[in-house]
Amino acid sequence: MASFMIRRIASAILVLALVSLMSFALIWLVPGDTAAAFLDASATPEQVAALRTALGLDKALPLQMAEWYGRVLSGDLGQSVLLNRSVAGALLERLPVTLSLATFALAIAIALGVPAGVAAAVFHNRWPDQLFMTTALLGLSVPDFWLGLVMVLVFAVSLGWLPSGGFTAFGTDPLGWLKTVILPAFTLGLVQVGFIARMARASMLETLNQDFVRTANAKGLSRAYIVLRHGLPNAMIPILTVIGIVAGALLGGAVIIEQVFSIPGIGRLIVGAIASRDFPVLQGGLLFLAVVYLLINLIVDLLYAVVDPRVRLS
Amino acid sequence: MKKHSILGHALAAIMLLSMQAGASAQQKGGDVVIGISQAPPSLDAQITSAQASRNVTLHVFETLYARDENAKPVPELAEGVTISPDGKTYVFPIRKGVKFHNGKELDANDVVASLERYRKIGASLALVSAIDSIKATGPHEVTITLKQVQATFLDNLSSPRAPLAIYPASEAAKEAGKIEIIGTGPYKFVEYKPDSHVKLARFDGYVPNPNGTGRDGFAGKKEAFLDTVTFRFMPEGGARTAALESGQIQFNETADGPTAKRLGSDPRFSIHKVVPFGLQVIKFNHAEAPGNDKNFRLAVQAALNMDDIMSIAYSDINQMDPSWLYPGAPFYSTAGAAKYNKADLAEAKALLAKSSYKGGKTTFIVDNLRANVDTATVLQERLKEIGITVDISIADWPTVSKIGFTPQGWTFWTHGFGIEPFEGPASVMAPWVNGLSQQAKDPVIDELAASLGSEMDEAKRKALFERFQTHMYDNAVAMKAGNYGVFQISTAKLKNFKPYRIPRMWGVWLER
Numbered sequence: 001m002a003s004f005m006i007r008r009i010a011s012a013i014l015v016l017a018l019v020s021l022m023s024f025a026l027i028w029l030v031p032g033d034t035a036a037a038f039l040d041a042s043a044t045p046e047q048v049a050a051l052r053t054a055l056g057l058d059k060a061l062p063l064q065m066a067e068w069y070g071r072v073l074s075g076d077l078g079q080s081v082l083l084n085r086s087v088a089g090a091l092l093e094r095l096p097v098t099l100s101l102a103t104f105a106l107a108i109a110i111a112l113g114v115p116a117g118v119a120a121a122v123f124h125n126r127w128p129d130q131l132f133m134t135t136a137l138l139g140l141s142v143p144d145f146w147l148g149l150v151m152v153l154v155f156a157v158s159l160g161w162l163p164s165g166g167f168t169a170f171g172t173d174p175l176g177w178l179k180t181v182i183l184p185a186f187t188l189g190l191v192q193v194g195f196i197a198r199m200a201r202a203s204m205l206e207t208l209n210q211d212f213v214r215t216a217n218a219k220g221l222s223r224a225y226i227v228l229r230h231g232l233p234n235a236m237i238p239i240l241t242v243i244g245i246v247a248g249a250l251l252g253g254a255v256i257i258e259q260v261f262s263i264p265g266i267g268r269l270i271v272g273a274i275a276s277r278d279f280p281v282l283q284g285g286l287l288f289l290a291v292v293y294l295l296i297n298l299i300v301d302l303l304y305a306v307v308d309p310r311v312r313l314s
Numbered sequence: 315m316k317k318h319s320i321l322g323h324a325l326a327a328i329m330l331l332s333m334q335a336g337a338s339a340q341q342k343g344g345d346v347v348i349g350i351s352q353a354p355p356s357l358d359a360q361i362t363s364a365q366a367s368r369n370v371t372l373h374v375f376e377t378l379y380a381r382d383e384n385a386k387p388v389p390e391l392a393e394g395v396t397i398s399p400d401g402k403t404y405v406f407p408i409r410k411g412v413k414f415h416n417g418k419e420l421d422a423n424d425v426v427a428s429l430e431r432y433r434k435i436g437a438s439l440a441l442v443s444a445i446d447s448i449k450a451t452g453p454h455e456v457t458i459t460l461k462q463v464q465a466t467f468l469d470n471l472s473s474p475r476a477p478l479a480i481y482p483a484s485e486a487a488k489e490a491g492k493i494e495i496i497g498t499g500p501y502k503f504v505e506y507k508p509d510s511h512v513k514l515a516r517f518d519g520y521v522p523n524p525n526g527t528g529r530d531g532f533a534g535k536k537e538a539f540l541d542t543v544t545f546r547f548m549p550e551g552g553a554r555t556a557a558l559e560s561g562q563i564q565f566n567e568t569a570d571g572p573t574a575k576r577l578g579s580d581p582r583f584s585i586h587k588v589v590p591f592g593l594q595v596i597k598f599n600h601a602e603a604p605g606n607d608k609n610f611r612l613a614v615q616a617a618l619n620m621d622d623i624m625s626i627a628y629s630d631i632n633q634m635d636p637s638w639l640y641p642g643a644p645f646y647s648t649a650g651a652a653k654y655n656k657a658d659l660a661e662a663k664a665l666l667a668k669s670s671y672k673g674g675k676t677t678f679i680v681d682n683l684r685a686n687v688d689t690a691t692v693l694q695e696r697l698k699e700i701g702i703t704v705d706i707s708i709a710d711w712p713t714v715s716k717i718g719f720t721p722q723g724w725t726f727w728t729h730g731f732g733i734e735p736f737e738g739p740a741s742v743m744a745p746w747v748n749g750l751s752q753q754a755k756d757p758v759i760d761e762l763a764a765s766l767g768s769e770m771d772e773a774k775r776k777a778l779f780e781r782f783q784t785h786m787y788d789n790a791v792a793m794k795a796g797n798y799g800v801f802q803i804s805t806a807k808l809k810n811f812k813p814y815r816i817p818r819m820w821g822v823w824l825e826r
Contacts, residue, residue: 031713047439048719082355083508084491090508149552156560164556165548167510262548262557264509272353272509277712 008301012294016287020072023286024065027279034081034277055081068283077284082276087284090269097167098258098265101188102250104181108189109196109246114239116193117200121208122227133201136194148187148260155183165262184261188254192246199242203235210234236307244300248293342516344824345542346808348565348817349554353509353547359479359497360428361490363437365732368474369567369816370512370545372532374415375479375497378406378425378456379472380533383814384642385736387472388533390523391420391480391498392456401463401770402446408454413519414482415502416494422450427486429458429478435490437476440744444470444767463768465775466740473741474532474815475733500538500820511546529812529821539823558583558803564824565804565817571630574801584806586813589799590633590640592732594624594689596793600754601721604676609669611790617662617700618693620655624796627688633797638735638742638783640797644772645739649780650787654794662700675703676725679718681711689728689795721753730798736815739779740766746791758785 035051052058059067071078077087113136120132156164162183168176207213208231216226255267266285273281352366359371380390389395392406412420429448436442444464451457460467471478485493495503498521501514516538526535546563548554555573557563569577577583598605598614605611624632636654639646680690687708694704704726718727734741743763749755759782766778786792802813807825812818 031709031716034712084356093508149556152553152556152560156562157556160560164560164562165553166546166562260550260553262510262546262550262553264507268509275710275712276355 008298012298015294016290019290020069020283020287023283024068027282028061030277034279072287077287078280080273080281081278083278083281087280090281091266091284091288094264094266094269096169097263098251098254098267100170100177101181101185101257101263101265102247102254104185105188105192105250105254106243106247108186109192109250110243112189113193113196114200117197117202117239118204118227118232118235120197120201121204122223124205124208129201132197136197139190139192139194140198142191144187144191145256145260147190148184148257151183151187152260165260167261167263167265180263184257184263187260188250188257192249195246196239196242200235200239203238204231207231207235233307237304240300240303240307244296247296251289251292340537340539340810340823341826342539342541342823344540344826345544346540346565346819346822346824347511347544347546347563348567348819349548349557349563350545350567351547351549351551351554354512354545356491357495357503357506357512358491358493359477360432360436360481361476363476363733365816366547368477370514371477371479371497372474372499372816373501373514373543373819374495374499374503375477375481376499377472377478377480378408379468380531381472381474381736382531382533384644385531385640385738386644387468388530389525390472390533391425395468401465402460404458404460404467405451406456406458408456409521409523410454412498412521414498415496415517415519416482417519418482420480420498421453422456423483424486425456425480426450427483428480429456431481431486432478436478438473441470441473441475441478463770465767465770466738469738469740472532473737475737475741500536501543504542509547511544513542513544515542516540529818531814532816532818536820538820540819543819555803558805561805564808565802567802567817568800569803571801574630574803577803582806584804584808584811586802586804586811587631587799588802588813588815589631590635590735590797591800591815592730593635593638593640593735593797594627594685594728594795595731596689596693596795597718597727597751598790598792599721599724599727600749600752600756600791602725602753604669604671604674605725606754607669607671608789609665610671613662613665613669613671613700614693614697614702615653615787615790615793616656616658616665617696618655618793618795619657619696620793620795621657622696623689623692624798626692627685627795628798631799631801633799635797636787636794638786638794639739639779640735643735643738645776645779647776647780647783650784653787653790655796659699666700666702671702673701673703675705677723678704678706678726678728679714679724680706680708680728681714682708683711683729685730685798686728690726693726693728728795733815739775739782743779743782746786752791756785756789756791759791 034055034057035048056064080087080090083090116132116136120129123129152164155162162179166180168180170177213226213230216230254265255271258265258267259271269281270285273285350366350369354367354370355364356362356367357371359367359375376391378390378392379387382388391409391412393409394407396405408420408422408425414420426448433442433445444460444462444467446459446461449457479497481493482496485496500517500520502517504513504515506512520538522535522537526533528535548557551570554566555569558566574585578585598611600606621634624634634655635641636648636651637646678690678694680686690706694706697704717723743759743766745751746756746759747763748760762778762782766775769775769778802817804811809823809825811822
């Protein structure tokens with residue numbers, strides 16, 4: 001276990017170094033600069049030049065990179081150009097928003113996706129299978145921003161049950177938080193349900209066709225017991241892998257959903273940073289997302305051993 | 315019996331009248347949430363010229379002079395001004411008894427510190443470039459000395475572009491973006507949640523300008539009735555509409571034509587047209603062929619049908635107008651109009667034949683705003699008819715503006731001028747001085763702009779602006795396509811709203 005963790009941490013550091021290098025390179029390949037984005041069309045070249053100097057954009061690229069790495073290694077993600085605050089502060093402020101949204105969405109995706117997939121496998125080639133899999137395909141095909149707008153029209157505009165957007169922090173008002181997060185979380189989660197359901201069905205089908213299931217059947221164990229006690233734990237490894245991927249996708253998908261529902265999360269921060277070429281925020285944001293992805297992967301790997309004792313982490 | 319009946323009728327009439335009066339009476343209280351499309355980059359009013367910031371900061375901060383309904387500068391925190399005979403010294407008596415939101419009373423030191431700060435870090439330094447010195451010459455008197463005569467000085471002081479907001483001296487000592495948001499305006503700052511909202515509350519200690527008789531542009535009498543005003547940042551147009559329909563917001567800063575039409579027939583909403591909000595300009599790059607050829611530019615100008623451009627780019631809300639200023643502006647002129655919107659392909663072909671353009675591609679750089687892309691597309695189709703090939707290059711604003719600020723890589727560039735024509739002739743001319751926008755110096759414009767700056771006689775200044783406008787058309791320095799507007803939609807309960815360049819939340823109240 002210890003050697004596994006050491007190896008994972010070492011590889012994570014390497015991945016983060018590569019991600020930050022690539023994000024730096026990509027960002028600096030993007031045309032346009034912060035000074036031009038910040039000023040309007042009637043700005044004088046002198047104003048643009050003065051702003052570029054003030055922002056340090058006129059320094060040589062290797063120097064800017066060296067400064068950036070130096071700061072990051074000492075735990076400082078730098079200062080946002082436009083927000084007048086630290087990048088770390090801006091990210092941490094929005095982290096609870098995006099995390100609560102993505103976690104809620106993930107819970108919905110798992111709660112609906114796994115049972116639907118298992119039921120489809122159990123009733124293989126019968127009507128529940130066809131119903132769940134057609135619905136899953138439909139869910140996978142629907143763009144989340146469109147689904148979001150439909151949800152708003154139905155539940156906020158027509159029925160008036162839920163707010164159309166905005167965000168209330170859980171700490172301020174738990175009920176208010178639930179009301180603001182439920183529509184975007186369902187929008188995000190529903191699109192992923194199909195993904196999880198299809199994988200759960202395939203994995204479950206494979207498990208149900210194995211010898212030990214046949215033996216359990218022969219022993220006269222109940223169908224439900226076989227599915228839940230023998231089938232599901234054995235089918236969980238591929239499902240967990242997909243859940244890990246979905247968790248990452250939810251963080252990415254939140255970028256668009258946060259725009260549609262006007263939610264002040266990390267997604268909106270990054271979109272805003274792209275539009276205004278606020279490079280420190282963009283670099284910090286990408287690095288931060290990479291860390292989150294790595295953590296999710298690590299958690300999934302650890303869970304493999306939990307659900308299947310045959311997996312050895314050493 | 316008869317007596318009773320008369321009395322009864324009279325009473326009923328009085329009751330009815332009082333009910334009607336009650337229905338339209340101003341009343342304090344209520345909260346309004348405004349959906350705005352962009353988040354303000356900063357609430358430090360002096361350091362940003364973003365519309366999103368103006369929407370908020372002009373409720374919080376005030377200036378020495380402000381623009382009235384027709385964009386004329388009138389005193390706001392100043393009582394007036396005395397200008398020395400040589401036109402270089404301005405003495406401003408400052409209004410007494412004006413309170414900042416922190417309770418401090420406004421005095422000359424606050425004004426001096428605020429203007430000095432603007433001279434260092436203001437977003438439109440050109441507004442204060444003529445100032446030589448700013449001194450407190452009394453507890454409530456400020457004297458500004460100019461290096462040279464500047465006829466537009468009061469226009470500059472009152473510009474809402476990046477306002478010369480007056481802060482308490484203690485705040486004015488701080489760096490850009492580090493201030494506490496404390497002004498003298500009718501609303502005080504409550505909170506700013508990044509990517510979410512800015513909340514303001516009525517400032518009950520507000521001291522209105524005694525000379526103001528009613529709502530008047532950014533000046534006049536600013537009576538706040540609402541308890542709070544919240545600006546919520548909602549980039550998605552559909553989300554703003556949904557929020558308005560579901561009662562989450564009470565005001566949508568900008569909506570598209572079809573939405574305005576649909577909600578216009580719903581008694582729960584009021585549609586407000588802000589026309590003109592901007593003018594659509596199509597720039598030429600004079601530093602590169604073929605944009606450096608006057609006949610080429612004139613050919614393009616002659617060929618274009620501006621009606622087509624505006625009706626597609628800004629369907630439902632546009633105005634055909636040759637002037638580079640807005641209707642109603644003191645210097646409004648139609649000089650040069652004969653060359654506007656000619657849509658004459660024969661003349662265009664003749665002019666093109668005289669030019670050095672012998673085929674080849676031209677590049678139209680355009681940002682991804684739909685109306686700008688439409689403008690480029692209509693121009694591209696039109697110019698095809700006279701044999702000019704236009705490549706449209708679309709990118710986001712930072713990319714496009716970076717190219718457009720240089721003399722290479724583009725022939726045409728389009729975007730709106732919103733605040734410049736509102737500010738007046740000097741601001742409209744400024745983007746063409748020193749070849750700033752067209753990338754090659756134009757001595758005629760440079761001279762006209764310099765003369766306008768030093769000419770104190772209004773009739774002569776008007777003549778100078780007319781010469782500028784004629785020059786723009788005679789040389790096709792750049793083209794104006796037309797004026798565009800925006801639709802604003804509010805709940806019908808918001809009473810006495812009058813559209814202006816920002817959604818002013820003074821003089822309005824909520825009907826219960």
